[in-house]
Amino acid sequence: MTHAANTPTAPNSLTVSALDADALDRLNAIIARHAGREGPLLPILHDVQADFGLIPEAAQPIIGNALGMSRAEVYGVVSFYHDFRERPAGRHVLRLCRAEACQSMGADALADQVRAALGLDWHETTPDGRLTLEPVFCLGLCACAPAAQMGDRLMGRATAQRVVAMVGGAR
Amino acid sequence: MRIWVPVDAAARALGADEVADAIRREAAARGIDIALTRNGTRGMVWLEPLVEIEIDGVRHGFGPVAPEDVPALLAGPAGHPLALGPVDDLPWMRAQTRLTFARVGIIDPLSVEEYQAHGGLAGLRAALAAPDRIVAEITDSGLRGRGGAGFPTGIKWATVARAAADRKYIVCNADEGDSGTFADRMLMEGDPLTLIEGMAIAGVAVGATQGYVYIRSEYPDAIRAMDSAIRIARGAGVLGASVLGSGRTFDMEVRVGAGAYVCGEETSLLNSLEGKRGVVRAKPPIPALEGFLGKPTVVNNVLSLATVPWIMANGAAAYAAHGIGRSRGTMPLQIAGNVRHGGLFEVAFGLSLGEIVTAIAGGTASGRPVKAVQVGGPLGAYFPPSLFDTPFGYEEFAGKDGLVGHAGVVVFDDTADMRALARFAMEFCAIESCGKCTPCRIGSTRGVETIDRIAAGDLEAVPVLTDLCNTMKWGSLCALGGFVPYPVLSALEHFPDDFTGRRVRVEAAE
Numbered sequence: 001m002t003h004a005a006n007t008p009t010a011p012n013s014l015t016v017s018a019l020d021a022d023a024l025d026r027l028n029a030i031i032a033r034h035a036g037r038e039g040p041l042l043p044i045l046h047d048v049q050a051d052f053g054l055i056p057e058a059a060q061p062i063i064g065n066a067l068g069m070s071r072a073e074v075y076g077v078v079s080f081y082h083d084f085r086e087r088p089a090g091r092h093v094l095r096l097c098r099a100e101a102c103q104s105m106g107a108d109a110l111a112d113q114v115r116a117a118l119g120l121d122w123h124e125t126t127p128d129g130r131l132t133l134e135p136v137f138c139l140g141l142c143a144c145a146p147a148a149q150m151g152d153r154l155m156g157r158a159t160a161q162r163v164v165a166m167v168g169g170a171r
Numbered sequence: 172m173r174i175w176v177p178v179d180a181a182a183r184a185l186g187a188d189e190v191a192d193a194i195r196r197e198a199a200a201r202g203i204d205i206a207l208t209r210n211g212t213r214g215m216v217w218l219e220p221l222v223e224i225e226i227d228g229v230r231h232g233f234g235p236v237a238p239e240d241v242p243a244l245l246a247g248p249a250g251h252p253l254a255l256g257p258v259d260d261l262p263w264m265r266a267q268t269r270l271t272f273a274r275v276g277i278i279d280p281l282s283v284e285e286y287q288a289h290g291g292l293a294g295l296r297a298a299l300a301a302p303d304r305i306v307a308e309i310t311d312s313g314l315r316g317r318g319g320a321g322f323p324t325g326i327k328w329a330t331v332a333r334a335a336a337d338r339k340y341i342v343c344n345a346d347e348g349d350s351g352t353f354a355d356r357m358l359m360e361g362d363p364l365t366l367i368e369g370m371a372i373a374g375v376a377v378g379a380t381q382g383y384v385y386i387r388s389e390y391p392d393a394i395r396a397m398d399s400a401i402r403i404a405r406g407a408g409v410l411g412a413s414v415l416g417s418g419r420t421f422d423m424e425v426r427v428g429a430g431a432y433v434c435g436e437e438t439s440l441l442n443s444l445e446g447k448r449g450v451v452r453a454k455p456p457i458p459a460l461e462g463f464l465g466k467p468t469v470v471n472n473v474l475s476l477a478t479v480p481w482i483m484a485n486g487a488a489a490y491a492a493h494g495i496g497r498s499r500g501t502m503p504l505q506i507a508g509n510v511r512h513g514g515l516f517e518v519a520f521g522l523s524l525g526e527i528v529t530a531i532a533g534g535t536a537s538g539r540p541v542k543a544v545q546v547g548g549p550l551g552a553y554f555p556p557s558l559f560d561t562p563f564g565y566e567e568f569a570g571k572d573g574l575v576g577h578a579g580v581v582v583f584d585d586t587a588d589m590r591a592l593a594r595f596a597m598e599f600c601a602i603e604s605c606g607k608c609t610p611c612r613i614g615s616t617r618g619v620e621t622i623d624r625i626a627a628g629d630l631e632a633v634p635v636l637t638d639l640c641n642t643m644k645w646g647s648l649c650a651l652g653g654f655v656p657y658p659v660l661s662a663l664e665h666f667p668d669d670f671t672g673r674r675v676r677v678e679a680a681e
């Protein structure tokens with residue numbers, strides 16, 4: 001998580017070439033929506049990711065300029081948090097809990113079975129871009145472990161069969 | 172016919188939405204007139220989805236209900252095989268002292284009317300009637316921070332109240348990253364107005380006008396509930412330019428975390444709120460004097476703040492009457508992992524760990540013997556059954572090198588591999604370290620390697636691991652690096668065979 005500290009601080013250059021006009025409009029609208037708030041960066045990054053599916057590299061100097069931060073500072077924040085992606089995820093993200101309470105109810109074996117059934121390792125995406133598999137450390141469902149989540153769907157006492165069925169229904 | 176189906180995430184994870192849909196469909200098909208409320212959970216997660224139906228003015232429970240049970244349930248609730256009787260009479264409910272969670276599972280979480288009918292806003296009214304008394308009242312109640320460190324809440328508030336500044340903040344720590352804990356989530360989903368009321372009281376007490384609830388992104392349901400509740404509270408005049416017409420201003424908003432465990436540490440959380448990397452700040456300055464944006468800031472856990480309205484409504488003495496030693500009041504225990512009866516159980520401090528695991532949790536779900544219990548999240552020690560007589564209290568647990576923390580109780584049966592769990596603790600620390608200090612950043616990775624050496628049969632790595640843990644304990648800036656030695660060393664101390672057993676067995680066979 002610390003590698004960003006070594007990134008040299010460069011002056012903001014507006015390398016917007018990677019964002020087309022429409023994307024730039026959307027980005028500026030997001031920035032405008034939050035700019036007046038106290039500590040606007042995380043809300044902006046969450047909205048950018050919700051809209052773009054990731055934090056585009058080309059968006060970072062623009063956000064930095066708007067908030068009076070260097071692009072390296074923005075990159076430092078983006079790279080610090082597990083939630084922010086620099087590469088796109090699949091259309092659906094399946095998260096399996098790997099934390100202790102779920103381990104006590106067989107989360108490790110569950111993860112092995114699901115990974116084998118889906119042919120995916122942690123952080124991998126299916127070739128058709130349908131599904132990404134990610135670990136998560138606690139979903140607050142520890143009294144009905146092991147737990148899984150896909151979008152708005154939560155699953156307690158998860159079994160490989162039910163997880164695979166849930167994933168199969170997601171196009 | 173009045174019916175309740177919990178909207179809590181744990182109930183949803185066990186099919187509550189499908190059950191609610193089935194009830195609506197079936198009622199329409201039969202022409203039954205129903206009023207369906209999506210309540211919080213009563214905390215009996217093993218019975219979820221727990222449907223409640225009002226019969227002669229009493230709420231009767233049925234659970235766990237599946238959608239296919241619904242037709243028979245609506246046709247004849249009284250004799251249904253899933254009938255549990257009046258919910259308030261169930262042993263799990265009767266054995267509790269529900270103060271912080273008094274309304275959770277009972278009311279519609281977003282109804283100000285039901286909130287007030289069940290005692291809501293009485294604390295805020297009492298606070299507004301005597302604002303100068305609030306800090307003393309909270310101090311006298313003996314309330315200590317429920318987020319883990321157990322610092323007296325009243326003393327923290329007094330520091331912020333005394334600080335002179337043009338702007339002060341109340342920040343609620345709803346990062347709840349500890350495995351085995353979910354009380355913050357259940358409260359925010361089941362009775363969010365209580366947290367809002369507690370934050371408003373804190374604001375009045377210290378002279379803060381703005382609040383933030385920092386909720387982890389892994390809790391979308393809680394985020395939704397808090398957002399709605401804040402809007403509703405504003406509409407009802409609980410928040411805004413003149414709180415309940417008092418002329419005092421307090422407003423608040425939700426902020427969403429971004430998947431970093433360390434952001435539960437209060438200074439890391441403040442950096443994150445400010446839009447920075449979630450790196451831990453050195454103290455001093457303490458957040459009470461220089462917190463969010465450099466201003467005096469109260470940072471409190473959800474449960475600490477949500478307990479404040481009860482104390483203000485019922486008095487410090489009534490709260491302090493519960494508990495043992497310096498652990499006053501009640502603690503919402505979160506019973507999790509390999510247990511028969513998992514869920515939320517609020518009770519005065521003082522039960523022994525054994526009573527919690529055996530009598531309340533009912534032993535393991537697998538039916539196998541209990542091997543270890545981890546209390547207080549990923550930085551808490553693993554206790555073997557020989558420590559089951561430890562009373563649940565801050566000092567009592569610390570005296571056994573353990574942690575009450577946020578009161579998550581995670582039970583493991585005899586199939587648990589304590590070496591693997593110790594390795595996991597180090598690995599988790601390596602993944603989540605903020606990187607500021609070497610013992611934590613480098614030490615955790617070295618810890619994983621050292622445990623792997625032990626696993627490979629290198630017994631000389633055992634003292635290396637012990638030394639490393641000592642370095643991390645004393646050389647880390649915050650409790651992530653500083654406390655991860657507790658699960659590791661407790662596993663090593665109480666379950667040495669899991670570390671060295673293979674080697675010992677091999678030698679014995681030779």
Ligand SMILES: Cc1cc2nc3c(=O)[nH]c(=O)nc-3n(C[C@H](O)[C@H](O)[C@H](O)COP(=O)(O)O)c2cc1C
Nearest residue numbers: 316317318344346347348435436437471472475650
């Ligand atoms: C690594 C780490 C993680 C923490 N996570 C949380 C958390 O998720 N929630 C919380 O309330 N406190 C957490 N704390 C404790 C906070 O730093 C702080 O003590 C607490 O928010 C103060 O509130 P309280 O006095 O009401 O407990 C954490 C501490 C550390 C070192």
Ligand code: SF4
Nearest residue numbers: 605607608611649652
């Ligand atoms: S102990 Fe770890 S998490 Fe805490 S400040 Fe040091 S590096 Fe950061």
Ligand code: FES
Nearest residue numbers: 097102139141142
């Ligand atoms: S440990 Fe898996 S949901 Fe909490």
